Amino acid sequence: MQLSDQIVLVTGAGRGLGAEIARAFSRHGARVVVNYRASKDAAEALAAELGGPERAIAVQADVADRAAVEAMFAAAKAAFGAHVTTVVNNALDYSFNGDARAHLANIAWEDFEKQTTTVLKGALNVIQVAAPDMADAGFGRVINVGTNLFQNPVVPYHDYTAVKAALLSLTRTACGDLGPAGVTVNMVSGGLLRVTGASAATPEPVFDLIAGMTPLRSVTTPAEFADAVLFFASPWARAVTGQNLVVDGGLVRD
Template sequence: MDQHVPPLLRRGRSRRLQALRNRASARHRGPARVHRDQAPQLRREADAVVKAQASPARAAAQELAGQVAVVTGAARAIGRETAETLAARGASIVSIDLADADETVAAIESRGGAAVSIVSDVSEEDAVGPAFEQALETFGRIDVLVNNAGVFAGVERRPFWEIPVDEWDRLMAVNLRSVFLCSRAASGPMREARQGRIVNIASNVITFGMANLMHYVASKAAVIGMTRSMARELGPFGIAVNAVAPGLVTTEITVQTVPEEYRKLVADGQCLTEAILPSDIAAAVAYLAGPSARMVTGQTLLVNGGATMGPA
């Protein structure tokens, strides 16, 4: 039951547990070292240690209660699943998307959560500022930012020497500049509060490159570099910055735009050959946004079924 706990920590727990047991039973050995009224309390403490060892704290419900999470691109797919997952853990949600996220908001509110949808272009500086001001006016704070908005589906694959400059600029604006603009806007209230979490959605293509999609690969690789730099700059303010790098996720969009044969080929190349779902990515984001990741920053979490391994 303690297989994932470092040996030193296990020994420390064991010593504490034994000490509690010894104290609780001390009245049965010679001169009383523990007052009779203290024994039941000490036994309860010992039982609590046993319970903690057997069931590590994993209670996700309401671990983000009282916090506010901004999720870009939350109208559908990974963004929507992430927004609903964070809401289920107690966070109030602000969706910022070019599309109206009314369905996301309705789903969250139907379960007793709080959410608002702000229609805005996160790649435009003049739009991002007012969007975050509205988020602050609505909920008064920003604790979590998930930079999920991005372009992939529908991008035409072609050799890099055939990529039009306007297409390059469009991908860089949505996939990269939006991360910069939104992180800059969110970091203000986070720095003032001296706490916060930023999670950037990258891609596992950064680990192996992908032919004929150089602009997409470059944009996501830059997100990883930005994540690490922001982690260093924001760490002194108690703000953690990490990235999640998904493999090919099965969504309505990918089903419509990616041939089934290719999706099967990708899945067969994974160690875990089941389809990667939006919920898998949302769970990774929720971990990085939650208290269990208190000392995790500057990292890239690959969620790709083991398609690639090693540091990103």
């Protein structure tokens, strides 16, 4: 299915990386569901920017709430007259600040639970609600947003990294269940992005240090990351599933 024929739901799309992913799909003609939890004004402004109710809608839902996710998919179908074909699990509640991070000696299990609820439970809810319509149509694209930190934990964000690693495992197991129905499940993993709300607390020298370690001598931008997400939704990735593509300027190479 061409990108222009797809209906794409991006979780956590009111700002930052999610907003750039929504813009990237919209530029290629897709209709977009801009999911948000609390960023109402930003999400509605983005939906208007992307063409208004015929091309993009903003829908509030906490992805950890199964009933809210079901209502969001129903709202998308009502708005566009067809089901969601493509989902990008991007929702995140985290701040990347190495100086303020919880260290192994004092991190609480509740920190892991918080990330598990948003990242892993949220993705599971979205996939489970999306899958039946995708299977009926014989086409679906699930793209999960990961991190390069579980391959190269240059900053040990214990809770965030552990849960993103679990999301990669879900990516690789879910593709086996959904593949026979024509649904692919893949992950795009970035490093530190320049700049999102989550990375805004990162000191400028850290950005410069990471840039100097990459072959491209730059820190990946949200727009560059979004381009890679488009690949997994495009016809060129029709035979690709269960994969993790690292998009970080070449910092991680394995």
